[in-house]
Amino acid sequence: MTVPPSAEPDAAGTQRVRDASAIALRNLHKRFGRDAVALDGVDLDIHAGEFFTLLGPSGCGKTTLLRILAGLEAPNEGTLTIGGKDVTTTPPHLRSVNTVFQSYALFPHLSVHDNIAFGLRMKGVAAAERERRVQEIADFIKLGALMERRVNQLSGGQRQRVALARALVCEPDVLLLDEPLSALDAGLRNQLQVELQRTQKRLGMTFVFVTHDQEEAMVMSDRIAVLDGGVIQQVGPPQTVYEHPVNAFVARFMGHVNLFEIGSVNGDRVTTALGQLRLEQPLAEHERHGMLLIRQEVIELGPEVPEGYNALQGVVRERLYRGSRVEYRLEVDGVVLLATASNLGQRLHAVGDRVTVSICPEDIVRLDA
Amino acid sequence: MSKPESPYPLAAHSGSLSPDTRHLLWSVAPGVIWIVVFLVLPSLYLIGVAFMTNGPYGQPQMPLTLDAFSQLAGFGFLGWSPGNLYTLLRSLWQTLLATGLVILVAYPLAYRISISREKWRALMLLAVVVPSWTNQVIRAFGWMNLLSPGTPLAELAQFFGLIGPNMGLYPSNFAVTLGLIYNFLPFMVLPLYAAFEKLDYALVEAARDLYASPLRAFWLAVFPQTLPGLLAGTVLVSIPAFGMYVVPELLGGGRAMMLGNLVASQFAGGSNWPLGAAGALIMLLATFGGLFAMRRIGKRLSGGEEVVI
Numbered sequence: 001m002t003v004p005p006s007a008e009p010d011a012a013g014t015q016r017v018r019d020a021s022a023i024a025l026r027n028l029h030k031r032f033g034r035d036a037v038a039l040d041g042v043d044l045d046i047h048a049g050e051f052f053t054l055l056g057p058s059g060c061g062k063t064t065l066l067r068i069l070a071g072l073e074a075p076n077e078g079t080l081t082i083g084g085k086d087v088t089t090t091p092p093h094l095r096s097v098n099t100v101f102q103s104y105a106l107f108p109h110l111s112v113h114d115n116i117a118f119g120l121r122m123k124g125v126a127a128a129e130r131e132r133r134v135q136e137i138a139d140f141i142k143l144g145a146l147m148e149r150r151v152n153q154l155s156g157g158q159r160q161r162v163a164l165a166r167a168l169v170c171e172p173d174v175l176l177l178d179e180p181l182s183a184l185d186a187g188l189r190n191q192l193q194v195e196l197q198r199t200q201k202r203l204g205m206t207f208v209f210v211t212h213d214q215e216e217a218m219v220m221s222d223r224i225a226v227l228d229g230g231v232i233q234q235v236g237p238p239q240t241v242y243e244h245p246v247n248a249f250v251a252r253f254m255g256h257v258n259l260f261e262i263g264s265v266n267g268d269r270v271t272t273a274l275g276q277l278r279l280e281q282p283l284a285e286h287e288r289h290g291m292l293l294i295r296q297e298v299i300e301l302g303p304e305v306p307e308g309y310n311a312l313q314g315v316v317r318e319r320l321y322r323g324s325r326v327e328y329r330l331e332v333d334g335v336v337l338l339a340t341a342s343n344l345g346q347r348l349h350a351v352g353d354r355v356t357v358s359i360c361p362e363d364i365v366r367l368d369a
Numbered sequence: 370m371s372k373p374e375s376p377y378p379l380a381a382h383s384g385s386l387s388p389d390t391r392h393l394l395w396s397v398a399p400g401v402i403w404i405v406v407f408l409v410l411p412s413l414y415l416i417g418v419a420f421m422t423n424g425p426y427g428q429p430q431m432p433l434t435l436d437a438f439s440q441l442a443g444f445g446f447l448g449w450s451p452g453n454l455y456t457l458l459r460s461l462w463q464t465l466l467a468t469g470l471v472i473l474v475a476y477p478l479a480y481r482i483s484i485s486r487e488k489w490r491a492l493m494l495l496a497v498v499v500p501s502w503t504n505q506v507i508r509a510f511g512w513m514n515l516l517s518p519g520t521p522l523a524e525l526a527q528f529f530g531l532i533g534p535n536m537g538l539y540p541s542n543f544a545v546t547l548g549l550i551y552n553f554l555p556f557m558v559l560p561l562y563a564a565f566e567k568l569d570y571a572l573v574e575a576a577r578d579l580y581a582s583p584l585r586a587f588w589l590a591v592f593p594q595t596l597p598g599l600l601a602g603t604v605l606v607s608i609p610a611f612g613m614y615v616v617p618e619l620l621g622g623g624r625a626m627m628l629g630n631l632v633a634s635q636f637a638g639g640s641n642w643p644l645g646a647a648g649a650l651i652m653l654l655a656t657f658g659g660l661f662a663m664r665r666i667g668k669r670l671s672g673g674e675e676v677v678i
Contacts, residue, residue: 072577072578092578093577094580099575101574103571105574108572118576118589122579167578
């Protein structure tokens with residue numbers, strides 16, 4: 001907390017990164033009651049100044065993990081360090097961590113101004129300094145006209161902003177965000193996604209964001225951790241997690257549907273339910289199990305098959321026109337295959353059409369079941 | 370015609386009431402009649418009596434004076450005596466004390482019930498409410514039995530030197546306070562329980578997250594949420610407690626009399642209706658004053674929001 005955040009990026013225009021905000025989780029376990037396991041051995045490093053997202057379905061443990069970071073929940077086992085300091089048992093009011101809650105949890109008996117000033121008041125910041133910082137953050141988040149309103153006079157988007165301002169004004173080392181956009185409509189959500197990401201980059205603060213929406217996670221994050229069953233399945237930048245998921249769960253959660261079990265393997269040729277597919281390279285001994293992933297958008301439909309591509313014959317069973325793109329549900333050898341084509345003004349295939357399906361060997365990804 | 374056509378031609382032209390208004394009047398009529406006959410008229414009568422003169426047989430008669438009020442303030446035929454004033458002050462003190470103690474008992478109790486498992490919750494609430502299903506008089510007699518000389522409670526008090534040997538804990542001011550607490554506890558527990566049950570715990574977590582210690586989180590995030598329940602309970606307890614008759618009558622003895630007993634005695638034995646009416650009027654004014662103050666406090670503490678009592 002030595003560097004005060006300001007509304008402007010500093011002179012060089014570079015991000016400010018605070019070393020105090022690196023997070024390390026080691027072997028975290030959390031059980032509720034006797035049987036309900038929320039976290040089952042989580043090891044994770046979150047870098048200082050990173051926009052890090054915990055992604056997973058409800059009940060995967062992502063919110064529990066966030067609450068442990070905030071100090072609202074204590075792990076049964078394992079340690080948590082923030083900025084090199086062990087804070088595993090530190091109560092929430094003694095951590096330099098603030099949270100934007102899913103329900104926003106704004107104090108209904110206080111005005112917007114007093115909500116934002118709350119944390120500074122608790123920290124004992126002098127009145128003049130407090131006013132200055134509240135004003136600064138209000139300008140930054142564009143809340144100027146709302147300061148004297150009561151919380152119940154605000155719209156969802158305004159509440160979200162107040163919740164963000166209330167947490168940011170404290171200048172924490174780490175800001176936690178628990179699905180803060182899930183209650184908003186799509187348009188506002190897209191807008192705030194961009195705003196949040198910009199804010200984080202400007203302040204150089206570590207953001208830990210929780211969501212179950214993989215698109216939101218990809219748009220905003222520097223890195224994503226996909227959780228399931230209280231275990232981290234994969235950590236990596238959005239592109240890696242999307243294009244090279246390590247297992248079927250991650251692949252499905254990222255929105256992929258074309259997953260086919262690996263049958264017999266002969267060098268670079270693999271037999272699947274779709275038929276025989278040629279891969280870029282022969283599978284190594286330890287890779288000859290699991291699944292193959294063919295992303296919807298890499299499938300080409302056309303009369304010509306480019307050199308070296310896998311070619312399959314299919315029939316269009318369903319067509320979903322989505323404006324910028326068109327989705328086809330194909331049947332290949334009695335197996336369903338989904339393909340997405342960008343709408344570039346080409347002639348669209350009709351339901352019942354026989355089409356030639358081309359798949360580049362490079363685009364076929366092997367992953368664990 | 371340039372004037373817009375009224376949906377109620379009769380109303381527009383003859384100036385009489387629209388059918389909707391007429392319907393409304395008919396539907397509230399029974400309630401209005403009830404209130405006028407059984408509340409407004411008796412209250413007016415009471416106010417009138419309070420300003421009349423006490424006749425030789427205790428009946429109110431003309432002329433209109435402030436005699437009753439000066440008697441209430443202690444000025445009688447034999448000069449000034451503080452008896453009535455003491456009774457007034459005692460009523461006030463007993464009410465404040467009992468209400469305060471009821472809050473102290475009910476607040477943690479209501480919280481404890483609200484965090485219990487569902488099947489226990491109903492049972493605990495029942496345990497709070499069941500005693501009030503018994504007649505007040507019977508409950509007061511129960512306390513008389515528990516507090517009279519020779520009972521374990523009385524012996525314990527003797528052991529600690531709180532009362533002299535062979536004495537009981539009743540009749541006394543202490544017994545009256547105890548009786549009031551016992552009597553009114555459910556009226557505080559229930560509204561507080563309702564407030565605790567819908568407590569938004571996320572606000573507590575938000576306060577803790579924003580550097581509030583557990584104690585400050587309670588004061589700034591829990592207490593404001595329970596305030597409407599607390600104020601409702603305070604009204605439900607303090608107003609009937611101020612006019613309580615049975616408890617001080619049975620547990621208090623002559624020296625622990627409250628305003629209710631004074632009023633009752635003037636209408637019955639003492640036969641000074643104007644004095645009794647003046648006492649009742651004071652009670653009424655105190656009630657209104659209390660309600661008004663409570664609303665103001667509620668409004669202030671909740672930051673301008675109306676607190677419904």
